[in-house]
Amino acid sequence: MSNPDASGILARPLAGGSYLTEGRPGLSGWLATHDHKRIALLYGVGITFFFLLGAVAAALIRLNLLTPAGSLMSAETYNKAFTFHGVVMVWFFLIPSIPATLGNFLLPLMIGARDVAFPRLNLFSWYLYVGGGLFTIGALLLGGVDTGWTFYTPFSTMFSNSHVILAVVGVFVVGFSSILTGLNFIVTVHTMRAPGMFWFRLPLFVWAMYATSLVMVLATPVLAMTLALIALERLFGIGIFDPALGGDPLLFQHFFWFYSHPAVYIMVLPAMGVTSELITCSVRRRIFGYKFMAWSMLAIAIIGFMVWGHHMFVSGQSMYAGIVFSILSFIVAVPSAIKVFNWVATLYKGDIDFRAPMIYALGFVGLFMLGGLTGLFLAATALDVNLTDTYFVVAHFHYIMVGGTVMAYLGGVHFWWPKITGRLYPEGPARFAALLMFFGFNMTFFPQYLLGYLGMPRRYHAYPEPYQWLNVLSSAGASLLAIAYLMPLCYLAWSLRQGRRAEANPWNATGLEWTVPSPPPTTNFALSPVVTEGPYEYRS
Amino acid sequence: MTPLRQASSVAPGIDALFDAMLALSAVVAAGVFVAMTVLCIRYRRGSAADRHGAGQHEFGIELAWTLIPFGLFVGLFAWSIGLWRRLQTPPSDAQTVYVVAKQWMWKTQHANGQREINALHVPLGEPIRLLMTSEDVIHSFYVPAFRVKQDVLPGRYTQLWFTATETGRFDLYCAEYCGSDHATMRGEVDVLPPAEYARWLRAHAVQSLASRGSQLFRQLGCSGCHGSQSSVHAPDLSALYGSTVALSDGSHVIADDRYLHDSIMLPAREVVAGYAPIMPSYQGHIDEEDVLALMAFLKSSDGGPSHEQP
Numbered sequence: 001m002s003n004p005d006a007s008g009i010l011a012r013p014l015a016g017g018s019y020l021t022e023g024r025p026g027l028s029g030w031l032a033t034h035d036h037k038r039i040a041l042l043y044g045v046g047i048t049f050f051f052l053l054g055a056v057a058a059a060l061i062r063l064n065l066l067t068p069a070g071s072l073m074s075a076e077t078y079n080k081a082f083t084f085h086g087v088v089m090v091w092f093f094l095i096p097s098i099p100a101t102l103g104n105f106l107l108p109l110m111i112g113a114r115d116v117a118f119p120r121l122n123l124f125s126w127y128l129y130v131g132g133g134l135f136t137i138g139a140l141l142l143g144g145v146d147t148g149w150t151f152y153t154p155f156s157t158m159f160s161n162s163h164v165i166l167a168v169v170g171v172f173v174v175g176f177s178s179i180l181t182g183l184n185f186i187v188t189v190h191t192m193r194a195p196g197m198f199w200f201r202l203p204l205f206v207w208a209m210y211a212t213s214l215v216m217v218l219a220t221p222v223l224a225m226t227l228a229l230i231a232l233e234r235l236f237g238i239g240i241f242d243p244a245l246g247g248d249p250l251l252f253q254h255f256f257w258f259y260s261h262p263a264v265y266i267m268v269l270p271a272m273g274v275t276s277e278l279i280t281c282s283v284r285r286r287i288f289g290y291k292f293m294a295w296s297m298l299a300i301a302i303i304g305f306m307v308w309g310h311h312m313f314v315s316g317q318s319m320y321a322g323i324v325f326s327i328l329s330f331i332v333a334v335p336s337a338i339k340v341f342n343w344v345a346t347l348y349k350g351d352i353d354f355r356a357p358m359i360y361a362l363g364f365v366g367l368f369m370l371g372g373l374t375g376l377f378l379a380a381t382a383l384d385v386n387l388t389d390t391y392f393v394v395a396h397f398h399y400i401m402v403g404g405t406v407m408a409y410l411g412g413v414h415f416w417w418p419k420i421t422g423r424l425y426p427e428g429p430a431r432f433a434a435l436l437m438f439f440g441f442n443m444t445f446f447p448q449y450l451l452g453y454l455g456m457p458r459r460y461h462a463y464p465e466p467y468q469w470l471n472v473l474s475s476a477g478a479s480l481l482a483i484a485y486l487m488p489l490c491y492l493a494w495s496l497r498q499g500r501r502a503e504a505n506p507w508n509a510t511g512l513e514w515t516v517p518s519p520p521p522t523t524n525f526a527l528s529p530v531v532t533e534g535p536y537e538y539r540s
Numbered sequence: 541m542t543p544l545r546q547a548s549s550v551a552p553g554i555d556a557l558f559d560a561m562l563a564l565s566a567v568v569a570a571g572v573f574v575a576m577t578v579l580c581i582r583y584r585r586g587s588a589a590d591r592h593g594a595g596q597h598e599f600g601i602e603l604a605w606t607l608i609p610f611g612l613f614v615g616l617f618a619w620s621i622g623l624w625r626r627l628q629t630p631p632s633d634a635q636t637v638y639v640v641a642k643q644w645m646w647k648t649q650h651a652n653g654q655r656e657i658n659a660l661h662v663p664l665g666e667p668i669r670l671l672m673t674s675e676d677v678i679h680s681f682y683v684p685a686f687r688v689k690q691d692v693l694p695g696r697y698t699q700l701w702f703t704a705t706e707t708g709r710f711d712l713y714c715a716e717y718c719g720s721d722h723a724t725m726r727g728e729v730d731v732l733p734p735a736e737y738a739r740w741l742r743a744h745a746v747q748s749l750a751s752r753g754s755q756l757f758r759q760l761g762c763s764g765c766h767g768s769q770s771s772v773h774a775p776d777l778s779a780l781y782g783s784t785v786a787l788s789d790g791s792h793v794i795a796d797d798r799y800l801h802d803s804i805m806l807p808a809r810e811v812v813a814g815y816a817p818i819m820p821s822y823q824g825h826i827d828e829e830d831v832l833a834l835m836a837f838l839k840s841s842d843g844g845p846s847h848e849q850p
Contacts, residue, residue, distance in 0.1 A: 075720050148717050154694065155677040155719060159643075243695020244823065246806065249678055250693070283583075285594065292602045314680065315691045316698045319628040323621055330613035337609045338602065344572055345601070347579035349594035354584070362576065369572055373565040380561065380616060382554055382623035386687040389680060389715040454544050455684025457715045460723040464711065 018519040034119035040105035050092035057085035070462040078461040079146040086149025098270035109513035112194025117187040132174030139166035153241035182216030196531035208273020211301040223259035257308035271408030282358035283350030296335035329379035356430035360411025371399025392452025418502030437484035443477025548686035549703040630701035634669035642675035644721040658727030663737035680716035704731040753837025
């Protein structure tokens with residue numbers, strides 16, 4: 001690598017210590033902090049908490065589906081469990097996961113800035129996240145919501161007897177957290193890059209954050225509007241979606257998917273960014289096709305806005321709308337295919353080590369590819385007719401959003417753990433957890449493709465007996481997956497005190513974040529770095 | 541589990557596309573996994589492999605794996621669209637059966653008035669068109685063995701067609717989450733040989749849908765205004781179905797199923813030009829099955845209301 005810090009001045013530990021020890025002591029030093037790194041850790045605590053809550057709901061779902069009669073819980077409770085699982089995992093874990101934690105921590109460091117453009121707004125975003133979370137937990141404690149995370153009308157507005165309004169308010173509020181984070185990142189990337197950090201010298205993780213932020217800022221307001229309309233109809237009986245009041249239920253689906261399809265890219269683009277960093281460092285090579293990688297992320301972000309109707313092929317929209325959304329959905333798969341091929345090509349003539357982050361990254365590529373390929377089946381209207389609203393769809397989006405995004409998130413957490421905490425994670429357990437996760441994930445969700453192909457509808461509390469053995473297999477896989485998810489929680493916590501101390505750049509990686517001490521000082525850079533070359537110059 | 545049966549005329553074509561995509565995906569996935577494995581082993585740290593000259597012809601390679609997938613995708617799209625148009629276009633000789641979904645049951649009624657709950661009897665080898673609506677929330681009519689599915693919405697009619705190619709009983713599921721008992725909103729489609737189906741219809745013969753509609757037309761007071769000898773100034777409904785109607789706001793509308801439905805349930809929405817908006821709404825007074833019966837009567841070839849004796 002060419003070292004932007006040849007003199008070593010940036011990497012020298014500062015007298016004042018790190019962002020973890022500097023600043024106001026005690027809880028107020030955290031809850032009132034403007035430091036992007038501390039805010040990233042606040043988010044880290046929040047999303048870990050919600051991930052565990054959502055995982056408990058998932059465990060209940062898988063337990064219930066062990067028997068065809070669904071004897072563990074009543075239908076009402078089951079419906080609330082999968083609704084809670086979806087709402088929490090989508091809005092309180094997946095959407096903020098990588099951007100709010102790794103993004104917040106790394107974006108300023110990677111571009112050579114001292115903080116994000118609006119540090120207070122950043123803290124406010126976290127409070128919005130917590131506020132939205134409280135409404136959602138409130139809805140759970142008062143008895144739950146049974147609409148599914150999609151809030152389809154007129155069920156959600158006129159028929160459900162559960163705490164729809166509280167849940168909707170929770171999601172509405174957390175949506176603003178993501179709008180403001182996106183805004184903050186866009187302005188930061190535009191205005192705060194270090195001298196010499198041109199656009200095409202940005203690490204792909206920064207490109208991923210940028211593309212994600214565009215989607216957050218442009219799509220999330222539509223969600224907010226839609227949720228507000230649900231509240232208007234439910235509270236005041238204003239006919240917007242319910243035909244009995246003169247409304248149109250399909251209008252809701254158009255609004256909802258106009259946000260929620262791009263939201264899939266909010267969840268997976270950051271994972272693509274993380275994977276690109278992990279693979280280049282482990283392979284010690286430039287990424288293959290850097291510009292194609294950057295442009296393909298922007299292409300996904302933009303075309304992703306034009307494919308929402310593929311969620312509605314059997315909804316009653318016109319045949320011609322189906323045709324247009326089908327071809328656009330095939331087209332949006334092209335940039336994803338390019339990315340997979342480029343990651344594989346990056347391995348060519350590399351010098352590959354297989355530390356845990358690399359195993360997570362390879363796992364991401366594999367699972368993302370399987371999720372993407374099955375997405376093509378769903379883009380083909382004639383096949384979607386049979387497969388939509390079955391477990392095939394459930395498997396498909398879990399491959400992308402859980403197999404893909406969670407693998408990449410955890411890979412990133414391991415990779416930057418020494419930078420964030422100043423400690424190294426234990427390599428053996430980390431590799432084992434990554435492999436177990438890959439195996440457990442496939443065992444959980446591959447059977448669900450078969451279930452869907454055989455016609456089992458999703459959101460079924462009880463099901464016909466022939467579907468049982470695949471469900472049992474899936475639940476068994478889920479228990480392995482649960483162990484794999486709990487392992488990092490344990491050994492990473494252990495490493496906080498017992499892990500070996502990390503130097504500034506333990507992986508010998510490129511990237512400005514590795515030029516500062518581990519953990520970094522509050523101000524990140526003592527002097528503004530000057531960038532003289534591209535992001536992955538592992539061999540000059 | 542037994543392999544999924546192929547029991548409709550469209551199923552083999554859909555399965556052929558599925559199998560082709562499966563084969564293509566398997567080839568791509570296997571290719572990528574093999575390439576990853578080989579490269580990971582060959583270029584593992586410490587191996588003696590030659591590492592000079594990486595990163596050549598980058599642009600050409602990128603172009604190739606942009607354009608080749610694109611070409612394949614367009615091909616798959618074209619293949620799928622042919623099937624899609626077929627799925628979306630019922631044959632003109634299809635026999636219509638009416639479906640009303642409600643939390644949490646399927647109600648079906650045949651033209652001869654035969655009604656069923658969570659069951660649907662159909663003849664083998666004859667195209668059947670389902671005209672469907674919902675009393676409450678969105679449901680979805682799904683028969684896996686036929687490879688057909690269509691959401692069923694309140695306030696509008698959606699349609700679905702199939703030709704069964706195998707006799708027997710096939711699972712019918714609600715595929716759109718509709719509340720507490722969504723999972724038990726299931727039924728059976730029973731495909732009978734045509735002769736047996738005719739026997740079944742005769743054995744359960746009741747008043748035809750159109751004649752029940754005609755009865756409702758009088759009972760509900762429709763004939764009081766719309767009857768041929770009525771003194772109230774109300775639109776004539778004879779030969780209405782399929783005609784073009786001029787509305788009071790100057791626009792025109794084709795009198796299709798939706799129009800007839802809305803004119804009964806939401807009469808203030810589209811008022812016929814030259815008439816006062818005096819018709820009361822029947823929403824909440826009659827259910828969707830009654831509306832379908834009234835519509836069958838209005839559409840019936842024996843004439844519609846003007847031929848009725850008051």
